[in-house]
Amino acid sequence: MDGAGPATAAPVFILLGPPGAGKGTQARMLSDTHGLTQLSTGDLLRAAVSQGTSAGRQAQVVMEAGGLVSDDIVIAILHDRLAAPDCAQGVILDGFPRTPVQAEALDALLANTGQRINAAISLDVDDTAMVARISGRFTCGDCGEGYHDRFKPTAAAGVCDKCGGTEMKRRADDTPETVAERLSAYHAQTAPLIDYYEAKGVLSRVPAMGAIEQIAAKLSRVVTETTTQLV
Numbered sequence: 430m431d432g433a434g435p436a437t438a439a440p441v442f443i444l445l446g447p448p449g450a451g452k453g454t455q456a457r458m459l460s461d462t463h464g465l466t467q468l469s470t471g472d473l474l475r476a477a478v479s480q481g482t483s484a485g486r487q488a489q490v491v492m493e494a495g496g497l498v499s500d501d502i503v504i505a506i507l508h509d510r511l512a513a514p515d516c517a518q519g520v521i522l523d524g525f526p527r528t529p530v531q532a533e534a535l536d537a538l539l540a541n542t543g544q545r546i547n548a549a550i551s552l553d554v555d556d557t558a559m560v561a562r563i564s565g566r567f568t569c570g571d572c573g574e575g576y577h578d579r580f581k582p583t584a585a586a587g588v589c590d591k592c593g594g595t596e597m598k599r600r601a602d603d604t605p606e607t608v609a610e611r612l613s614a615y616h617a618q619t620a621p622l623i624d625y626y627e628a629k630g631v632l633s634r635v636p637a638m639g640a641i642e643q644i645a646a647k648l649s650r651v652v653t654e655t656t657t658q659l660v
């Protein structure tokens with residue numbers, strides 16, 4: 430990441446919101462429609478856990494308890510991932526930053542490459558609905574498409590609509606107890622970032638309790654508007 434930035438700075442978007450707000454689903458849709466690379470620190474950490482790396486071993490205990498992994502570990506993982514060639518087309522950050530320290534580290538990383546944040550988009554949801562949303566969700570183990578027992582079932586039971594895969598996965602930390610911990614970590618450590626980005630003049634708020642496609646359309650408009658502004 431060090432050195433001179435690209436001639437045209439690649440756009441950077443952040444999705445903020447509590448667990449269950451739909452960050453992963455919406456980031457995937459935006460990455461398809463706008464050619465952005467989705468960077469999910471949750472996915473990167475889960476990959477480190479399954480590879481059994483030293484960072485993964487440290488992260489696993491914290492993730493299982495619903496807490497936040499240490500800033501040092503997460504920032505190092507994100508730093509390495511941002512340097513990959515596919516990030517040159519622009520990124521959508523899903524689940525990072527989650528603390529003020531991470532937000533400042535991101536500012537410093539982007540300053541090194543002459544990039545800035547186009548928009549930090551807060552998915553505004555009703556907290557009380559999040560436990561129900563999270564408890565029924567699952568993903569296709571082959572293509573990563575997200576589903577929900579009640580809100581977005583597969584057309585044929587156990588078969589992915591998108592790729593036909595039949596191996597469905599549920600996250601180990603999607604239990605009601607862990608979700609309560611994750612929500613309280615969000616309010617204590619991540620929600621203050623809404624003010625942080627508002628003060629920087631890059632915050633957009635999107636009501637995110639409705640149909641997935643309608644929310645996606647609103648997010649897409651924010652991405653288009655804030656990308657054009659910078660060209």
Ligand code: AMP
Binds near residue numbers: 491524
């Ligand atoms: P997610 O997939 O975004 O819901 O993240 C799953 C879990 O990974 C969280 O509950 C945290 O334990 C950990 N995690 C993901 N991203 C971060 C981050 N930016 N900072 C600290 N912990 C994180």
